[in-house]
Amino acid sequence: MKKLVGAGEILVEIMAERIGQSFLEPGPLLGPYPSGAPAIFIGQAAALGQPAGLIGAVGDDDFGRLNIDRLRVLGADVSAIAVHTGHATGTAFVTYRADASRHFVFNIRNSAAGLIETNAAATKLLAGADHVHVMGSSLFSDRAITVALSAIETVKAKGGTVSFDPNIRREIMQASGMREALDQVLAQADIFLPSGEELFLFSSATDEKGAVDELLARGLSCIVLKKGAAGAVYHDHHGAVASPGFAVDEIDPTGAGDCFGAAFVSFWLRGAAPAEALRIANACGALAVTRKGPMEGIFPLEAVEAFIATGNTQ
Template identity: 45%
Template sequence: MAPISETPVVIGSIGELLVEFVCAEKGGRNLVAAPYIGPFPSGAPGIFIDQAARIAASFGGRAVFAGAVGDDAFGRVVLDRLVADGVDPGLIRVVPGVPTGSAFVSYNDDGSRDFVFNIGHSAAARMPGLDEIAAGFLAAGISVLHISGSMLGDVAMRATGLALCERLVDQGVAISIDPNIRAELISDAGYIGALQRIIAMAGYVLPSDADADVLWPEQAFDAWSARLLAGAAQVVVLKRGDQGCIGRDAGGIVDLAAHRVSVLDPTGAGDCFCATLVTLLAAGQALPDALARANAAGALAVQKLGPMEGNSGLAEIDALKG
């Protein structure tokens, strides 16, 4: 693929890095003894940045991440994957004496999921300090900072993420937000307030259906997306899972049906979708083309077991997109 922009795009993200274990049996809700498959490298921001690195590399771009893992085998699982896929690890701390963060997921017959997270009491919450992260991102020349709402459940991580957004916006960096609301991670009333503040300053707002039901209950996409576009947002996208996606910018609305594929594991598909979309938009691709590729990237992701195992490059994406 020829370069989309004259200046290669650099994407940044921050937040929890985890290993994930997937229950091999459905319906147990993490309450019943059963085999678990893992460890898989995970964490919503980690999945995002891995996919962003793969996409950006196609046209000379880069991806940079700020976070932390433990000095243990699970930390190696995460860090080795990110580095292998091209993520700059300069702002990823390796914390001795503290275990790498984890997530355990159990699926139900109706497709719903139950999670058990260990973030706040793990290395995941021991990121570098705000000043170090901001300086590192600016030195790297990032054009977009992506935030996953999953990092806002921990009070200290939330404060760092919010302050970082405010600081980088003032330096001309665009903010991308995937609300990614997880009930298991909402520790106090400040979660939604912080999320709303980030949404208000974001250039890319990328909720799922479930997120939109929490943030804008009983409101149609046309109404709340118009309000966001009247503010800081340049692009608003509603992720609808097996119903496809709707995107909107100043040029109008793009509505895409989902690809019909066999779903093995949907965890991480939304992060993969967001990374593909944001990286391509930041590189200058028009919304219809970027959204079509993101839609295909999400469809590829759900076909592999493990939240990062279905991440893909542009060649695979374009082969499915047609």
């Protein structure tokens, strides 16, 4: 089976317990939960049985151990996660607003996550990789951008493929060089996985079809538009395939896009037809939102298949 590799931020997430709770005053918190978009992605891919490993860095602390242990239990290759003393594992504090939007306080660049590098273990992991997945949120510093672009270069040089999820977080969007790096990654991607308005950040078109056509013409193999509870739509040079979402009670949306993407890419790498890859991806995205905590809703393939067999689509 093809091996996929991710590179980027490994964090713990700490969540405000109440909707609308402000971080400007003390309040009840939940967590720590293992997190970081690329970590969620690699964890979900591994849980589906895809060989998958992550390049990243944590501190020599409980938060770092929580992440490494979780990824290991899910079956991911953790050999390229560096453990640094003197730097704490990265954190993301999140509070949910009444309108369902989220507000984050991140500590990534100045945490252990910021020490990401293509060291000997990362080079070894990439030597065995067929596919690299990049998240926009992972382009948070010059150093992180260098790691992502060199991973792409290594994997592409041997005929491998690339997927890209912009995963735009306004709180880190201002990082220097991020905008250019987002465009550079997109230019080399085979699979593009935007959600909501992210599609329009990369196109001059103002309508969905125009943007999809423009981006496909630039060399992507396919675009998968994530549409929350409504599911997803796949586009390639032959046409489009829509797939409805599964009906679930949403408890926590964080991680849905990462779990969805991991499932889609894993099944694309296995040669699945778009409709099948979308069905598994929608199931993983739906399951992800049924649990508090971004990685708590990661399930193994058997559980995902059982959910599909009994679940209702929207």
